[in-house]
Amino acid sequence: MLGWEFPPLFSGGLGVATYGLVKSLNPLSHIRLIIPTAGTTNDLNGINVIGLNQVSAEEINLEKLDFSLQFQHTEVHRLPLLLSPYHYTNQAHSQHEFVHTHFSKDTLGKLKAVHSIFSGNEIYGFNILHKVQLFAQLAEDLAADGDFDVIHAHDWVTYPAAIQIKKSSGKPLVVHVHALETDRAGEDTRNSIYWMERTGLETADRIIAVSAYTKEQITKLYQIDASKITVVHNGIEPAPRERKGHQLKDKLVLFLGRITHQKGPEFLLETAEKVSRVYPRVKFVVAGMGNQFAHLLETSAYKKLGSKFIFAGFLSKSKVNELLSMADVYFMPSISEPFGLSALEAAQHAVPSVISIQSGAAEVMKASLQANFWDTDKYANYIHALLRYEALGKELSAKALVELDQLTWDHAAKKIMNVYQSL
Amino acid sequence: MPSICFYFQVHQPFRLRNYDCFKIGYEHFYEDEAKNVEILNRVAEKCYLPANNTMLQLIDKHKGDFKIAYSISGTAIEQFEKYRPDVLHSFQQLAQTGCVEFLAETYNHSLSYLYSKDEFIRQINSHTDKIKDHFNQTPTIFRNTELIYNNEIANFIANLGYKGIICEGLDHLLGHRSPNFIHYPTGNEKMKCLLKNYKLSDDIAFRFSNQGWDEWPLTAPKFANWVHHVAGNGETVNLFMDYETFGEHQWPETGIFEFLSHLPQEILRHPDFHFKTPSETINSYDAKGEYDVHDLSSWADLERDLSAWLGNSLQHDAMERVYKLEPIVKATNDKTLIDDWAKLTTSDHFYYMSTKYWSDGDVHKYFSHYNTPYDAYINYMNVLTDLEHVLEIRNETILGIRSWETGLSDKTINDPNP
Numbered sequence: 001m002l003g004w005e006f007p008p009l010f011s012g013g014l015g016v017a018t019y020g021l022v023k024s025l026n027p028l029s030h031i032r033l034i035i036p037t038a039g040t041t042n043d044l045n046g047i048n049v050i051g052l053n054q055v056s057a058e059e060i061n062l063e064k065l066d067f068s069l070q071f072q073h074t075e076v077h078r079l080p081l082l083l084s085p086y087h088y089t090n091q092a093h094s095q096h097e098f099v100h101t102h103f104s105k106d107t108l109g110k111l112k113a114v115h116s117i118f119s120g121n122e123i124y125g126f127n128i129l130h131k132v133q134l135f136a137q138l139a140e141d142l143a144a145d146g147d148f149d150v151i152h153a154h155d156w157v158t159y160p161a162a163i164q165i166k167k168s169s170g171k172p173l174v175v176h177v178h179a180l181e182t183d184r185a186g187e188d189t190r191n192s193i194y195w196m197e198r199t200g201l202e203t204a205d206r207i208i209a210v211s212a213y214t215k216e217q218i219t220k221l222y223q224i225d226a227s228k229i230t231v232v233h234n235g236i237e238p239a240p241r242e243r244k245g246h247q248l249k250d251k252l253v254l255f256l257g258r259i260t261h262q263k264g265p266e267f268l269l270e271t272a273e274k275v276s277r278v279y280p281r282v283k284f285v286v287a288g289m290g291n292q293f294a295h296l297l298e299t300s301a302y303k304k305l306g307s308k309f310i311f312a313g314f315l316s317k318s319k320v321n322e323l324l325s326m327a328d329v330y331f332m333p334s335i336s337e338p339f340g341l342s343a344l345e346a347a348q349h350a351v352p353s354v355i356s357i358q359s360g361a362a363e364v365m366k367a368s369l370q371a372n373f374w375d376t377d378k379y380a381n382y383i384h385a386l387l388r389y390e391a392l393g394k395e396l397s398a399k400a401l402v403e404l405d406q407l408t409w410d411h412a413a414k415k416i417m418n419v420y421q422s423l
Numbered sequence: 424m425p426s427i428c429f430y431f432q433v434h435q436p437f438r439l440r441n442y443d444c445f446k447i448g449y450e451h452f453y454e455d456e457a458k459n460v461e462i463l464n465r466v467a468e469k470c471y472l473p474a475n476n477t478m479l480q481l482i483d484k485h486k487g488d489f490k491i492a493y494s495i496s497g498t499a500i501e502q503f504e505k506y507r508p509d510v511l512h513s514f515q516q517l518a519q520t521g522c523v524e525f526l527a528e529t530y531n532h533s534l535s536y537l538y539s540k541d542e543f544i545r546q547i548n549s550h551t552d553k554i555k556d557h558f559n560q561t562p563t564i565f566r567n568t569e570l571i572y573n574n575e576i577a578n579f580i581a582n583l584g585y586k587g588i589i590c591e592g593l594d595h596l597l598g599h600r601s602p603n604f605i606h607y608p609t610g611n612e613k614m615k616c617l618l619k620n621y622k623l624s625d626d627i628a629f630r631f632s633n634q635g636w637d638e639w640p641l642t643a644p645k646f647a648n649w650v651h652h653v654a655g656n657g658e659t660v661n662l663f664m665d666y667e668t669f670g671e672h673q674w675p676e677t678g679i680f681e682f683l684s685h686l687p688q689e690i691l692r693h694p695d696f697h698f699k700t701p702s703e704t705i706n707s708y709d710a711k712g713e714y715d716v717h718d719l720s721s722w723a724d725l726e727r728d729l730s731a732w733l734g735n736s737l738q739h740d741a742m743e744r745v746y747k748l749e750p751i752v753k754a755t756n757d758k759t760l761i762d763d764w765a766k767l768t769t770s771d772h773f774y775y776m777s778t779k780y781w782s783d784g785d786v787h788k789y790f791s792h793y794n795t796p797y798d799a800y801i802n803y804m805n806v807l808t809d810l811e812h813v814l815e816i817r818n819e820t821i822l823g824i825r826s827w828e829t830g831l832s833d834k835t836i837n838d839p840n841p
Contacts, residue, residue: 278444369797377443384444385801388808391740392800399778 001033002139002151002158002165005123006049008039013341014178017210017234018154022047024235024413029420032148034139034161036118036131052138053118055111060141062110065134114138128157129192136160140168150174150420156181156193159200166203172423174416175204177214182221183336184262198222206419208232211360214338230419233364235409236344243350244325250283251387254327254351256320256342257334259290264333264356266292267376269299271333274380276308279387284331287312287323324349328393329386334359335373343368344407347400352393354382364407367399425603426699426707427650427690428617428659430566430589431666433471434496434532435463436771438792442802447809453763458792460506467510470670475513477669477680481687482522489687490522490698493666494566494589497530497550498769500557511557518558524700525554527562527585533768534568534732536576537719538746544583546765564589564701568770570619570663570722571729574715577608577616585614587705589663591722592618596715603657605705606714615705616714619663619722623649628664632677643682647689654695658708663722724779732773737800742773744807751814760817764810767803775799 001022005015022031023044031047038051050059117131125131139161143151151173153162159175166173181193201207201222207229209215219226246252253275257263272284286296286309293311300309315323324330330346332355340361343353347365355361356373369386371378386393440455481489495514503511517523529535529546530553536543547565554562565580566589580588592602602618626646630636638645653660665672673679690696699707723731733739745767752764775791776799793799 274445278447366795377445381443381445381801381805385804388444389740389801389804391736392797392804395736395778396797 001031002153002161003033003035004154004157006033006035006038009037009121009123013234013339014155016341017178017339020235020237020409021412021416024409025416028413028417032143034142036135037120037123050142051118052135053115055114055138055142057107057111060114060138062107062114065110065114065137124157132157132160132196136164140164143169146171150423152176152416153200153204154178156197156200159196159203163200163203172205173203174206174208174419174423175200176208176210177201177218177338178210179338180214180217180221182217183214183338184260186261187221187336204228205423206230208416208419210234210339211363213358213360213363217336217338230415232412232415232419233360233407234339234341235412236341236348236404236407237409238404239345239348241321241325241349244322246326248283250281251279251328252326253282253284253329253331253383253387254323254346255284255286255288255331255333256323256346257288257332259286259288259293259296261292262335262337263288263290263292264335264373265290265296266299267333267335267373267379268331269296269303269305270376271331271379271383272300272308273303273305274376275383275387276305278380278384282308282383282387283310284308285310285312285323285327287315287320289314321349324351327351329354329383331379331383332356332359332361333373333376333379337361344404347397347404350397350401352386352396352400354379354386365400365403367396367403369396424695424697425653425657426659426697426704428492428661428699428701428704429490430492430494430526430617430661430663430701431668432494432566432664433499433666435459435466435499435502436532436769437498437502437766438462439772439802439806442805442809444805447805448812451809451813453766453806453809455792459502463502463506466667466671467507469675470667471507471510472513473675473680474666474669474683475510475517477683478517478523479513479520481684482517482520485687485691487522488691488698490524490700490703492524492526492564492700493517494526494528495554496528496532497546497553498532498766500553515557518560522700524564524702525558525560525562526589526701527551527554527565529568531765531769532568532771533765534571534729534742534770534773535746535768536567536571536579538742539749540579542746542749542765542768546768547583563587564617564705569731571719572716572721573719574609574717576719577614577716578610581608581611581614587615587617587701589617589661589701590619590714590716591720591727592621592661593716593720593727596720600712601657603653603660604711605659605708606712607710609713609715612710615710617659617661617701617704618714619661621722623660624662624664627662627682628668628672631668631673631679631682640678641682643685643689646682646686647692650690651693651696654693658711659699659704661704730779731777732770735776735778735796737778737796738773738776741776741800741803741807744804748807748811748814751818752810755814755817757817760810760813767807767810772799772803776803 003018007019025031026044026047033047033049035051037053038049143165146169151162151165151171153159154176155178162173181197182189201224209218209229209231212231215229215231218224218229255268259265275282300306324346330351330353332340332343334356337359340359343355343361346353353368355368355370357370358373362370369382438455438458439453527547528550530550531546535546551562554560564587565585570591572590577588602620606616606618608614608616631641633639650660669679669683719729720727721729752761775793776796778796
């Protein structure tokens with residue numbers, strides 16, 4: 001299995017999903033998991049986790065690696081574009097150590113360079129494409145023994161590796177789609193990541209999509225035959241949490257996630273404007289950061305909605321949980337959301353959700369209020385109803401909890417085993 | 424000398440228009456006229472007109488030996504008056520034959536008995552007035568909305584002067600006894616209950632076109648034969664069903680009209696069998712047993728209980744909210760407002776909010792014009808909030824009642840600064 005994010009180092013849904021899945025697949029299969037960065041320990045008995053930050057010189061072929069290009073740069077010119085497909089952090093990006101360090105081109109130097117590239121806390125970062133290529137080369141070495149039956153690759157970052165391993169080993173490839181470049185950058189995107197995804201999807205023997213919505217996107221935007229795609233909804237770890245509520249006079253509507261085009265900040269703004277008109281005692285709490293943040297902030301001020309918004313910035317998991325335990329409504333107006341774990345986490349906190357139909361969460365959580373991502377009148381009508389008619393939120397959150405009980409990783413793992421066995 | 428007692432339910436609700444939060448406080452017309460007309464036209468063409476025509480021919484053909492009964496809700500009659508006088512006219516033709524009885528029910532097809540006896544009686548009286556106006560009959564038999572029933576209701580109805588009441592024949596209460604006899608409700612031996620024979624009724628209403636049913640296809644001789652088996656072990660076979668069974672639930676292509684056309688002659692082929700209206704049935708036979716119903720029952724779904732209208736907290740919330748307005752609405756003495764409010768008591772609004780089986784998509788979905796039960800609740804509550812708003816303004820300006828005296832919290836009103 002080829003992954004990218006894995007505890008302790010993960011930034012978004014991919015890490016949570018990979019972990020949940022590996023844990024439930026473990027009793028059913030033997031997994032060798034290759035990831036860029038592994039922690040010093042993992043709590044999963046029997047799983048062989050290999051991090052490229054820790055590989056030994058014997059495991060990989062350092063001879064073929066050529067770092068010369070990389071190390072001729074002593075200065076890196078950054079594009080304002082951040083190649084961070086899942087998560088945006090607002091921290092100032094320090095240039096990586098290896099850029100300044102001149103590694104010698106001998107074996108030890110190269111090994112140090114590899115460890116260095118895959119250490120650090122930046123999972124994606126500006127040199128992501130380089131990492132992806134390097135990961136592919138090294139993963140192929142790590143799989144050279146051919147002692148496995150199936151290659152299972154999570155998202156585009158692992159596809160080049162998966163394709164190479166499939167070529168050299170002849171083993172069947174299952175690619176697991178947690179998100180698509182078309183989700184992140186829009187339906188019309190045809191950039192290099194799109195083509196990497198498309199090649200991976202075309203090469204794959206079977207595809208696992210995290211939602212029927214994603215399956216549809218794969219067939220529509222990547223022209224892949226639907227018959228090789230199986231929908232396996234993510235599970236969610238049970239986490240009964242206390243509901244704190246709040247004593248504020250205003251009701252709280254929570255928006256959680258990156259403030260990027262994909263998450264629909266302009267629809268958030270329009271909806272907030274409409275809700276405030278019919279229910280003035282409301283605050284929209286925005287927890288997250290992203291390249292649309294400044295725009296959202298400025299436009300809200302321009303529309304004189306400043307008092308309706310609380311911008312909480314990027315929050316730690318515990319702060320997010322605290323907010324969830326207080327919020328009255330969870331709002332996810334995403335333009336394209338392959339799964340949308342956060343809506344399910346909101347449900348775990350008994351927060352009723354208003355979410356876009358263009359999401360995987362809409363499929364698994366019928367007890368939510370759903371509108372097309374652009375339909376801000378409907379969003380507003382729903383949020384207004386949740387704020388005003390208390391029975392609605394109670395009914396929805398009670399029903400959603402029942403739905404969450406069905407959504408286990410064990411169930412997902414069984415479906416994935418069926419996919420393996422069909423190969 | 425056993426008899427067959429046919430009763431058909433005719434009902435159309437006033438469906439609400441798409442009423443979002445932006446309309447609250449501004450727009451006070453709640454009906455979706457276009458949808459109501461569209462559905463009424465469809466059902467009129469597919470069911471009411473052809474079925475009435477068939478009934479008329481059968482009555483004519485059998486020279487008074489074929490008899491039936493209808494319960495037509497006030498909201499249905501009102502829609503006939505407004506949009507399809509031809510349908511009303513064809514029911515009037517049936518009334519003139521002397522072979523058709525009209526039953527009493529609540530004008531708005533509501534669950535008012537459970538929330539307000541005053542309103543319950545008011546709605547029965549309005550309905551009776553309507554029936555008298557159009558059909559020149561005063562009903563003597565009562566049927567409650569969706570056959571919602573228990574001992575208490577039967578006794579209440581008896582005290583209003585009715586001689587009989589229609590109810591579901593529930594296996595678990597009847598035990599080994601047959602629904603094919605008149606019963607009396609616990610507490611009143613003079614009152615009579617007509618128990619629906621749900622097996623034979625549902626053979627027509629639900630199973631008629633089911634090709635997976637081992638009795639399919641159901642023919643008139645076959646059904647008549649089943650009915651004839653009652654001879655010696657029953658006095659009345661009560662076949663109660665929605666009138667829309669003919670042509671709407673069971674499409675014409677299924678042969679339902681041919682079945683109906685041939686059924687009376689097949690049943691009357693047996694010299695001992697006759698058709699009787701509900702009041703004739705009650706006058707002809709003595710009660711043979713006690714029917715003891717403590718818990719509220721109905722004819723709906725498998726559960727035969729109230730869960731279709733009061734199965735979740737949304738339905739309870741909406742129901743409680745609408746009846747809470749009763750004294751305030753009535754204090755206005757404004758007929759239009761009272762009518763608007765009473766239309767909101769129609770059971771269908773609450774049925775649309777039912778979440779049971781919803782995810783499977785079933786019969787509830789078929790009868791609802793909402794995408795989800797949550798939409799149904801939200802739309803209803805928005806309308807109710809507007810009505811509260813209208814009442815609030817009226818009370819403040821006309822009656823001089825301040826909002827806190829009406830018992831409504833400030834929150835419920837679309838006040839710019841709640």
